Amino acid sequence: MGSAALLGGLLFSPLNSSAMELGRPQTLSGLGEALSLKLPMRLSPGETLNADCIKVTIETADQVLPAHQVHKTVDYQAESHSGWVWVKTTVAIEEPVVKLSLGCPTQQLTAFVDPAPAAAAKAQTAAAVSSSSNAMAIKAAATQAKLPATAATANPAAPVAKAPARVTVLILGPDRLRFDLDGGSAGRPGKSAGAWQKDGLDPARAGFGLLMSLDPGRAPAAAAAAPSASGAGLGQRVQAAESEFQSLQNEHASLSQELDKLTRSLAERRTQSSPGPAALLALAAALLGLAGLSYFVLWPRWRLRSRA
Known part of the structure; x- marks a missing residue:
């Protein structure tokens, strides 16, 4: 724990000369941890x-720990008449000073608890890392500031060659909007207007092409032709979209007409299959007439047969 942990004050009042002698307590735990204390005897x-017979009671500034939270272990060597009393708690100790009462007979001691070593080591490590990071940042800045001055001193008359910028291509969205940030693109042959026209007509490569140079004095050769080619490709795509939309509208209208025809045909079939009220009345009248005719024809014959 450190030397401070060994500065436990020994306050005991033996009841007789044969009392158990206790040495200075050695605290093996830190603040915020369960107490672990080694006591020579x-x-x-x-x-x-x-x-x-040995009973241990631990008292902090605001409470006395119950017995089930305090554990003791006695390690005694009869040959040397000495040993150790290990005192441990199951709860963390937040107070820097604790009082212990041990028997037989009862003796009182005061132990000091240092901060946990893990917290102190963590703080020292963080400070060391921060100092190292600051030193590395300062060294890197000094090195970068020193390089241009050294190059200018070595050959002041020679022009400084510009390093070409790294090519960065960004593709965003379905239109594939491309930003070509290349300062050395002026030295390379750019795309012609026909190439940009092909890109506009090809659905797989359709998109805007925007060339941006890091050197304002060296514009790319294809920078003037790119806007017109992109505009032409956009116009053609708009026309194709309009024609496709018109064809979809025509197809929808034809489908609607076909649906109307089917609806009317179904209604006509239903009308033809179900007889109307007039037809039912005519059928009933015909049946009644047929019944009356049968009565007048068959009734006289039936009477003649019954008389005979």
Whole structure:
């Protein structure tokens, strides 16, 4: 724990000369951790130790820990009449000063608890990393500032060659809007108007092409032809979209007409299959007439047969 942890004050009042002698407590834990304390002890020659007789009570600034949160272990060597009493708690100790009461007989001690070593080591590591990072940043800035001055001193009359910028291609969205940030593109042959026209007609490569040079005094050769070619390709795509939309509208109208025809045909079939009220009345009248005619024809014959 450190030297501060070993500065535990020993406050005890033995009841008799044969009392158990306790040494200075050694704290093996830190603040915010469960207490772990090592306490040396010694008995007078001829004395015996009853481990069950030793009772440990721990008191902080605001409470006395219950017995089930305090554990003791006695390690006693009878040959040397000495040993250790290990005191541990199951709860964290947040107070820097704790009081212990041990028997037999009862003795009181005060132990000091240092901050946990992990927290102190973490703070030192963070400070070291921060200092190292600052030193590396300062060294890198000084090196970058020193390089141009060294080059100018070595050959002041020679023109400084510009390093070509790194090509960065960004493709955004379905239109494939491309930004070509290439300062050395002026030295290379650019796309012609016909090439840009082909890109506009090809659906797989359709999109805008925007060339941006990092050197204002060296515009790309194809920079003037690119806007007109892109505009022509855009116009053709708009016309193709309009024609496709018109064809879809025509197809929708034809489908609507076909649906109307089918609806009217179905209605006519239903009308023809179901007889109207007039037809039903005519059928009923015909049946009644047929019944009356049968009565007048068959009734006289039936009467003659019944008389005979």
